[in-house]
Amino acid sequence: MRFPPMTLIYARSLNDVIGDGNNLPAWKIAGDLPRFKELTKGALLLMGRKTWDSLPRKLPGRKHMVITRNIDQVEPKGELPDWIVSSPLAACQTLQGVSDKVFIIGGGQIYNVLQHYCTTIEETVVMDNNVAGDVHWRHTARTDIVAESATTALVHGISRNAFFRTHQVRTVWKDI
Numbered sequence: 001m002r003f004p005p006m007t008l009i010y011a012r013s014l015n016d017v018i019g020d021g022n023n024l025p026a027w028k029i030a031g032d033l034p035r036f037k038e039l040t041k042g043a044l045l046l047m048g049r050k051t052w053d054s055l056p057r058k059l060p061g062r063k064h065m066v067i068t069r070n071i072d073q074v075e076p077k078g079e080l081p082d083w084i085v086s087s088p089l090a091a092c093q094t095l096q097g098v099s100d101k102v103f104i105i106g107g108g109q110i111y112n113v114l115q116h117y118c119t120t121i122e123e124t125v126v127m128d129n130n131v132a133g134d135v136h137w138r139h140t141a142r143t144d145i146v147a148e149s150a151t152t153a154l155v156h157g158i159s160r161n162a163f164f165r166t167h168q169v170r171t172v173w174k175d176i
């Protein structure tokens with residue numbers, strides 16, 4: 001069983017913080033949200049249950065698939081996700097023929113399990129080594145950076161450099 005081509009998208013600090021109190025860290029990254037919206041327009045978003053919990057609502061114009069071991073306990077956000085699946089394998093089975101534009105949007109647990117099945121990683125790096133948080137992650141796939149651009153971020157009122165990087169994954173795992 002094979003996943004369709006998938007892109008993992010995430011933002012981290014230099015000290016690898018990606019989340020704090022089931023929210024994003026206290027940063028404001030110029031251009032990050034518009035970039036996320038543009039990249040994921042019309043896509044299927046695959047996420048862990050905790051990341052689903054962190055969303056205020058379903059994101060318009062996107063399909064939502066949530067991975068959880070407790071299928072009956074996923075909280076609706078006005079409405080339920082389009083799909084709720086009980087494992088990465090079930091996600092793969094459900095994805096067959098459903099969408100050719102799939103984004104893995106978090107969080108740390110789901111990134112860990114699925115990073116090597118992705119063809120592309122869209123990474124935002126905030127150049128701050130002291131961002132506070134309780135979820136840490138950094139991709140460990142072997143990649144080539146194929147695009148990079150600079151931006152800025154505000155972290156607790158302090159301006160920091162930040163970068164958007166597009167990685168092509170060198171070795172994509174084929175079968176799950």
Ligand SMILES: NC(=O)c1ccc[n+]([C@@H]2O[C@H](COP(=O)([O-])OP(=O)(O)OC[C@H]3O[C@@H](n4cnc5c(N)ncnc54)[C@H](OP(=O)(O)O)[C@@H]3O)[C@@H](O)[C@H]2O)c1
Binds near residue numbers: 019052069113135
């Ligand atoms: N900086 C970023 O780019 C970014 C992006 C997204 C999220 N985040 C942040 O990341 C944090 C959440 O990440 P997280 O790692 O704590 O949680 P997560 O990956 O979003 O979700 C974890 C949940 O997914 C389910 N799950 C995980 N592995 C599974 C498996 N093999 N089979 C079935 N279900 C599985 C479990 O749900 P059940 O407990 O229901 O069984 C588990 O509790 C939040 O702070 C969020 O704001 C940051």
